[in-house]
Structure formats: structure tokens, C-alpha cells
Amino acid sequence: MPDVQTLVNDFVLKLKRRKIEGSQASAKQTAELLRSVVSHQRLPYINQATVLLDAVRAVGEQLIAANPVELAVGNIVRRILHIIREEDLTSTASAMEGLSLSANSDDDDNFEREDHPALSAAAVAAAARSTLRAPSLQTLLEGIPESASAPHPSSSGGDSEGKTAERSSRSKKLKHDVIEAINELIQDIETCHEQISEQAVGLIHQNEVILTLGRSRTVKEFLCAANEKKRSFRVFIAEGAPRYLGHVLAKELVAKGLQTTVITDSAVFAMISRVNMVIVGAHAIMANGGVIAPVGINMVALAAQRHAVPFVVVAGSHKLCPLYPHNPEVLLNDFKSPSDLLDFGEFSDCMDFSTSGGSPRLHVVNPAFDFIPSKLVSLFITDTGGHSPSYIYRLIADYYSADDFVVQRRPAS
Amino acid sequence: MWRRSASFVLEKRQLAQAYPPHQQILLSSDDMEPNNLPNPNPNTDHGISAYYQTRAEHHAVVTSDWLAQAQAAVTRNAAMPEVLAKIAATGGSRAAGSGKAFSVIDEFNYWRKKPDLAEAVAAIMALAAFIRSSEAATMMELEIELKKASDTLKSWDTTSISLSAGCDLFMRYVTRTSALEYEDFNAAKLRLIERGEKFGEISLKARRTIAMLGQDFVFDGSTILVHGYSRVVLEVLKLAASNRKMFRVLCTEGRPDRTGLRFSNELAQLGVPVKLLIDSAVAYTMDEVDMVFVGADGVVESGGIINMMGTYQIALVAHCMNKPVYVAAESYKFARLYPLDQKDLAPAIRPIEFGVPIPSGVEVERNARDYTPPQYLTLLFTDLGVLTPSVVSDELIQLYL
Numbered sequence: 001m002p003d004v005q006t007l008v009n010d011f012v013l014k015l016k017r018r019k020i021e022g023s024q025a026s027a028k029q030t031a032e033l034l035r036s037v038v039s040h041q042r043l044p045y046i047n048q049a050t051v052l053l054d055a056v057r058a059v060g061e062q063l064i065a066a067n068p069v070e071l072a073v074g075n076i077v078r079r080i081l082h083i084i085r086e087e088d089l090t091s092t093a094s095a096m097e098g099l100s101l102s103a104n105s106d107d108d109d110n111f112e113r114e115d116h117p118a119l120s121a122a123a124v125a126a127a128a129r130s131t132l133r134a135p136s137l138q139t140l141l142e143g144i145p146e147s148a149s150a151p152h153p154s155s156s157g158g159d160s161e162g163k164t165a166e167r168s169s170r171s172k173k174l175k176h177d178v179i180e181a182i183n184e185l186i187q188d189i190e191t192c193h194e195q196i197s198e199q200a201v202g203l204i205h206q207n208e209v210i211l212t213l214g215r216s217r218t219v220k221e222f223l224c225a226a227n228e229k230k231r232s233f234r235v236f237i238a239e240g241a242p243r244y245l246g247h248v249l250a251k252e253l254v255a256k257g258l259q260t261t262v263i264t265d266s267a268v269f270a271m272i273s274r275v276n277m278v279i280v281g282a283h284a285i286m287a288n289g290g291v292i293a294p295v296g297i298n299m300v301a302l303a304a305q306r307h308a309v310p311f312v313v314v315a316g317s318h319k320l321c322p323l324y325p326h327n328p329e330v331l332l333n334d335f336k337s338p339s340d341l342l343d344f345g346e347f348s349d350c351m352d353f354s355t356s357g358g359s360p361r362l363h364v365v366n367p368a369f370d371f372i373p374s375k376l377v378s379l380f381i382t383d384t385g386g387h388s389p390s391y392i393y394r395l396i397a398d399y400y401s402a403d404d405f406v407v408q409r410r411p412a413s
Numbered sequence: 414m415w416r417r418s419a420s421f422v423l424e425k426r427q428l429a430q431a432y433p434p435h436q437q438i439l440l441s442s443d444d445m446e447p448n449n450l451p452n453p454n455p456n457t458d459h460g461i462s463a464y465y466q467t468r469a470e471h472h473a474v475v476t477s478d479w480l481a482q483a484q485a486a487v488t489r490n491a492a493m494p495e496v497l498a499k500i501a502a503t504g505g506s507r508a509a510g511s512g513k514a515f516s517v518i519d520e521f522n523y524w525r526k527k528p529d530l531a532e533a534v535a536a537i538m539a540l541a542a543f544i545r546s547s548e549a550a551t552m553m554e555l556e557i558e559l560k561k562a563s564d565t566l567k568s569w570d571t572t573s574i575s576l577s578a579g580c581d582l583f584m585r586y587v588t589r590t591s592a593l594e595y596e597d598f599n600a601a602k603l604r605l606i607e608r609g610e611k612f613g614e615i616s617l618k619a620r621r622t623i624a625m626l627g628q629d630f631v632f633d634g635s636t637i638l639v640h641g642y643s644r645v646v647l648e649v650l651k652l653a654a655s656n657r658k659m660f661r662v663l664c665t666e667g668r669p670d671r672t673g674l675r676f677s678n679e680l681a682q683l684g685v686p687v688k689l690l691i692d693s694a695v696a697y698t699m700d701e702v703d704m705v706f707v708g709a710d711g712v713v714e715s716g717g718i719i720n721m722m723g724t725y726q727i728a729l730v731a732h733c734m735n736k737p738v739y740v741a742a743e744s745y746k747f748a749r750l751y752p753l754d755q756k757d758l759a760p761a762i763r764p765i766e767f768g769v770p771i772p773s774g775v776e777v778e779r780n781a782r783d784y785t786p787p788q789y790l791t792l793l794f795t796d797l798g799v800l801t802p803s804v805v806s807d808e809l810i811q812l813y814l
Binding site (some may be wrong): 137 | 582629630632744745747792799800803804807808809811812
């Protein structure tokens with residue numbers, strides 16, 4: 001346990017100091033950290049899932065608080081909570097099948113079922129199944145209000161009986177299954193670029209002109225994949241001030257043999273009429289289909305809308321965030337160092353703190369992100385395929401359970 | 414921007430305290446309201462839709478003594494079976510389908526008089542009571558009788574959307590689950606009754622869920638425009654206020670029901686700064702509004718809503734000025750309708766007082782509600798979660814496919 005705690009502290013420190021660049025790296029490292037949390041967690045015989053969920057949630061809370069702007073961390077925490085719930089459910093369901101014959105004979109500590117003695121085992125299983133599913137009209141009448149409003153409805157009352165050996169094997173099984181699923185998740189995060197790039201040929205046509213802004217690894221791989229399949233097309237790259245990552249991307253693409261043109265950010269409107277498609281990367285995709293992306297992209301999106309150019313966002317599914325962009329802590333923008341914009345040597349006399357009551361006359365603001373409303377986005381390309389903004393809710397329902405949307409329990413409610 | 418700051422809200426609050434008589438005027442005008450609607454008897458049809466009567470009754474001032482009165486009236490009703498029987502006799506000709514002493518419509522009328530019950534809930538309660546009184550011996554027979562009862566109920570008031578939505582939902586539940594999961598007919602019947610009678614609870618819980626989801630969208634220093642008296646919207650704002658959010662509310666007057674007066678009264682009692690607008694001042698004030706909050710009578714398959722007259726207009730103005738329009742509605746209001754335009758729905762007729770005699774030969778538009786297409790709505794807060802309008806059809810297809 002202590003070594004896990006040091007791992008967690010290390011990672012929290014890294015996140016706080018913004019040492020980890022990029023959503024993919026943070027997502028992967030979060031998943032790996034939580035995997036070791038799960039594997040080191042000692043499990044009691046009953047309510048294993050609850051213990052596991054609490055452990056993951058406790059670590060997750062720290063991680064999210066360390067860098068609330070890096071939404072990928074929170075996403076992975078929620079994904080893993082969902083994985084635990086799912087695995088618990090499958091093991092309970094399989095246990096339930098075996099128990100249904102002797103279901104009436106066990107009267108020792110089946111506290112979960114005592115409340116509804118009239119329900120058959122099948123009904124309990126159905127209720128448990130419905131707790132994982134997102135609430136829907138179908139389950140509106142079936143659902144049991146009391147248990148659904150409880151903070152943690154998924155029960156593991158099924159494994160309170162049976163021999164000790166069976167118990168320990170089952171406890172190992174749950175943990176094993178969860179770790180297995182987390183490994184799959186890590187695999188998915190690693191390979192998401194390939195999955196996305198596979199769809200490139202279908203979207204980019206011969207002799208098209210593509211515009212992008214700044215540098216995103218996903219976009220780079222996407223364009224390269226199309227190039228490798230012998231598509232010839234041209235790329236306009238807006239340089240992405242103030243970090244000028246567009247220059248880096250241009251270099252990389254030229255090295256791969258792509259016809260590339262670099263333009264300034266302010267030239268986007270001038271060039272957009274010649275563009276066939278805009279492809280950009282994202283920092284996070286919100287639940288309503290809005291996108292948080294590097295600064296400057298909202299302008300590109302508006303230009304694209306003005307000229308009816310398709311605006312495509314490529315992003316791995318770890319960037320899907322189940323939150324709505326209403327929370328102030330979500331809308332928090334990262335502010336980078338002003339040294340990107342101005343050279344301190346030249347402007348140091350403007351930043352004199354002695355004039356005008358202790359605050360300098362010159363301020364420099366260097367935000368990292370833009371929010372792009374969903375109506376400006378034509379298409380999302382994720383590792384599971386292309387989706388329209390209005391479909392994002394469905395992906396989120398697949399990946400997350402509704403109980404995990406709020407990982408941090410607020411002190412007020 | 415200054416008027417959105419918290420200090421401004423505080424200032425307004427202090428100002429409001431300086432004018433206490435304002436509230437008294439409000440209260441006295443509200444006290445007169447129930448007299449305008451003297452115990453509507455749905456059977457004497459003046460061309461006024463029963464749906465509208467329920468609305469008018471439910472949305473009268475909900476003060477504590479009014480609640481107590483309503484409660485007493487309900488229990489008195491229940492204690493006098495001969496009164497019920499009399500009503501049943503007069504209503505008997507309509508409820509030709511059942512042909513028994515029990516009439517599903519009376520049951521529905523009984524439930525819908527309860528001040529806190531939504532119409533869909535009343536419908537489901539009535540159907541559950543119908544199952545209880547039914548003498549059917551097989552599932553098939555019960556289903557057929559239930560279908561008849563639900564059809565009678567629906568045809569009795571074709572203007573109410575949530576009534577038919579509630580009936581459809583319950584019928585769907587009965588046909589889909591009962592026959593599959595229970596071998597024993599009596600157990601199945603009991604379960605159906607239990608679920609139906611529990612539905613009131615589910616609906617109350619739904620309202621709480623919506624309040625929890627919706628209050629996140631209310632941020633400090635925001636200005637919210639509200640149209641119509643919606644219990645769900647009130648619940649959302651109540652929760653937001655109790656979480657110490659600083660916001661102010663603009664209420665439209667809501668002619669001719671003056672729903673805005675009632676709503677603003679409720680909010681003023683919570684200590685929320687509130688301002689009344691006449692209905693035609695919406696575009697004028699939209700500038701300072703941060704979000705529009707409305708309830709819904711029904712949510713249709715396109716994801717659009719059917720709500721009190723004027724909602725469409727407000728949504729259009731809000732859309733023009735890039736303000737979000739949020740709808741708070743319980744999921745049992747999702748109805749299988751797909752209106753293409755305003756005239757696609759049967760109008761719900763209501764009386765309109767102009768205060769002066771109307772010149773002869775002049776027609777009056779007396780419809781009580783309009784249809785707002787989905788492209789003008791931003792998000793729906795439902796007990797299924799926060800949904801974009803396109804999700805509504807998805808949910809409905811999943812249920813009725």
C-alpha cells in the first residue's frame with residue numbers, strides 16, 4: 001500500500017506542475033496508476049466492488065483536483081469506475097444463475113434483498129442490470145425508487161454465501177477481470193491514433209485542400225495515413241501563435257512528402273474559401289458535443305461555418321468528457337507564461353511594479369484553450385468511427401455510468 | 414456586465430426589501446384567482462379543454478392554506494361515495510367502454526384534482542385503479558380491457574398531451590413486461606397495480622432529479638428568464654436558491670392566466686430577486702438575460718416542446734440573440750407526436766378576458782399553447798439526464814419499437 005501512495009503522490013505532483021503534456025500521456029499514465037491501485041487494494045469477502053470503487057474514487061479525486069483542466073484524467077477515472085461496476089455486475093449475474101435454485105433457502109445476511117422479499121431472483125437481477133444502464137423511459141416504471149436513489153445501488157449480495165474457497169476465488173476473479181479490462185483500456189488509448197487514421201482515406205479525397213491549426217498528433221497521423229495510401233492533397237497550416245506548433249507540424253509533414261503551406265493565424269479567413277475541409281485536434285469533447293481545443297480554433301470554426309466548409313474534429317475516445325460545459329471548474333482555462341508572447345527584455349520597463357500603485361500598466365494574457373459550440377462542428381472522428389455532435393451523448397452513455405459523473409462529492413449536498 | 418455581478422444582485426435584494434407592500438398587492442390579487450374558476454366540472458363542456466382546466470387549477474396560488482383547502486376537498490370527496498356515484502352516473506354515457514359502476518374517467522378526475530400530481534401521473538393512477546377493479550381472469554382479457562379504458566381516457570380529453578403520453582407509457586409497460594416475467598396472473602396483476610400506484614413517487618423523484626441536474630446550470634450572477642408556471646422549473650430554482658446561488662429571475666406576465674404573477678410570488682418568498690415583464694417586453698429585455706428556462710406540457714418526438722402560448726416566440730428571440738433555452742420536463746411527458754407546424758395539434762381552447770367588450774365580428778385566438786421546434790432549444794433537463802433534443806426521439810423509439 002505505501003508504495004502505491006508514493007506513486008499517487010508523484011503523479012499528483014507531476015500533474016500539478018503541468019509536467020505531463022497532452023491528453024494521451026495523462027490518460028495513459030492515469031490508467032496505469034489506477035491499475036496499480038486496483039492490484040494493490042486488499043479486498044474483503046463482501047462488497048468487494050464497493051471497496052474497489054471507493055479506493056479508485058479516493059485516488060481519482062486527488063488526481064482531478066491536481067489538474068482540473070486536464071479532463072482526460074477525470075475521464076479515465078470515470079471509465080475505470082464504470083469498468084469495475086460492469087465486471088461486478090457480470091460476476092453477480094453469473095453467481096445469480098448458479099444461486100437461483102437455492103435462492104429461497106439462504107436467509108443469512110442477504111440484507112440487500114430483505115427489503116423486497118416479494119421479488120424473485122430474476123427480478124433482482126433485472127433491477128441490477130438496469131442500474132448500470134443509463135436511465136431510460138423503459139426502466140422508468142420498472143425501477144425501484146428507493147434503491148435507485150441510494151448512492152451505490154450495485155449490490156454484491158450474491159457472494160455472501162458459499163464456501164470460503166469459492167469466495168476467495170471469486171474475489172480474485174473480480175480483481176483479475178478489472179485489471180484485464182484496464183489493460184484493454186490502456187491498449188485502446190495507445191492504439192487510438194491508428195484506429196483514427198484508418199478512416200483518413202475515406203474522408204480525404206484526391207486534390208483536396210485541408211486546413212489545420214497548430215499541431216495535434218492525431219491530426220498529423222491522420223494526414224500521414226492518407227498520404228501513405230497515395231492520396232495527393234495539400235495542407236494549409238495556420239501556425240498557431242503564440243507557441244507556433246504549426247511550424248513543427250509543417251516540418252513533419254514535409255518530411256513525409258506532403259505538399260504543405262504555412263499561413264499566419266490571421267490569414268485563416270483569407271484562405272478559407274480555397275479550403276475543402278478543416279481538420280483539427282481537440283483537448284476535450286464535452287457531453288453536449290462542444291469542444292475544448294487549443295486557442296484560435298474557434299476562429300477557424302467560425303470561418304469554416306461562414307464558408308460552409310466541413311469542420312472535422314479528430315480525437316481519441318479518452319477525450320470524451322461526460323460533463324457539460326457549465327461548471328466553472330470545467331470552463332477554467334489554462335493560462336500559459338507570457339514569455340510566449342513578449343520578450344521580457346524588451347518589455348520589462350512596461351512591467352514596472354513601482355508605477356501606478358503596485359500593478360503594472362501592461363498585462364499579458366495567454367489562454368491555452370477555446371470553447372467551440374457543438375453547432376460549429378460537422379463531424380467527430382474517434383477511434384470508434386465518425387459521429388455527429390448530437391450523437392456524443394450515446395457514446396458517453398456507453399463509456400460511463402451516470403453515478404460517476406460527479407467524482408468529487410461536494411460538501412454541500 | 415455590471416448588472417450581472419453578485420453585488421448588483423445584493424443591491425437589488427436590499428431595494429426589494431424597501432418595498433414590502435408590493436407583495437401584499439400580489440397576494441390579494443392572487444386570492445381572487447380561484448374564484449374565477451369555480452370548481453370546473455369537466456362534463457359541462459363550454460368548449461374549454463379539460464386539459465386547460467387542470468392547468469388552471471394546479472397552477473393557482475399554492476400557498477399553504479390553499480393547499481390545506483385542496484387537501485380537505487379531496488378527502489371530503491373520497492368520504493362521500495354518493496357524490497362520486499352521482500358523477501359516475503352523469504359521466505356514464507361517456508365511459509361506455511367500461512359499462513360498470515367503475516369509471517376510469519372519474520378516477521382520473523379524482524386524481525387530477527390533487528394539487529401536486531401531474532396529469533400523466535393521474536392517468537397512470539387511474540389505470541392502476543382500473544386494474545384493481547377489473548374482473549378479468551387472464552392477462553389477455555386484462556390487457557384488452559385496459560386498452561379500452563386507456564382509449565376512453567384519451568378520447569375524453571384529446572387536447573392533453575401528457576394524459577395520452579402517460580396512458581401510452583403505462584400500456585407499454587403492461588404489454589411489454591407483465592406477460593414475460595410472471596407466470597402467475599394474480600402476482601402479475603398485483604405487481605402492475607403496485608407499480609402504477611408507486612408512480613406518484615417516481616414522478617416526485619423525477620422532479621428532484623431534474624432539480625439536481627438543472628441547478629448546475631444556474632451560475633452566480635446570472636439572469637434567468639422564465640415563461641409560464643412550471644413546477645419543475647420552480648423546483649430547479651428553489652434548489653439553486655437553497656444552494657446559495659446568486660441569480661435573478663425575470664418572469665413574463667403570462668397573459669391571460671397571469672402565471673408569471675404566481676411564479677414571481679413563489680420566488681419572491683424564497684428571497685430570489687425577481688422582476689415581472691409584460692409578455693411583449695421579452696425581446697426588449699433579452700439583452701440582459703443569460704438563459705431562458707421553461708417547462709413543458711409535452712415533449713414531442715422531434716425533441717421540440719409543446720408549452721404555454723408564447724414559448725415559441727421567446728425561444729425565437731433567444732435563438733436570435735444566442736441565448737441558451739433550457740427546458741425542464743419529466744420523461745413521462747415524452748409523447749409520440751410529430752407536429753410539423755403549429756396547426757398540427759388540436760387547439761386547447763381557453764377563455765380570454767380582454768377587460769373590455771370585443772367588437773362584434775372580431776375573432777379571438779383562444780389556443781392555450783404552442784409548439785417550439787427543437788432547433789430553438791439548447792438542452793432538456795429530464796430525469797433521464799441532461800439531453801439534447803435529438804435524444805428524445807431515440808428514447809421514444811427504444812420504448813415503442
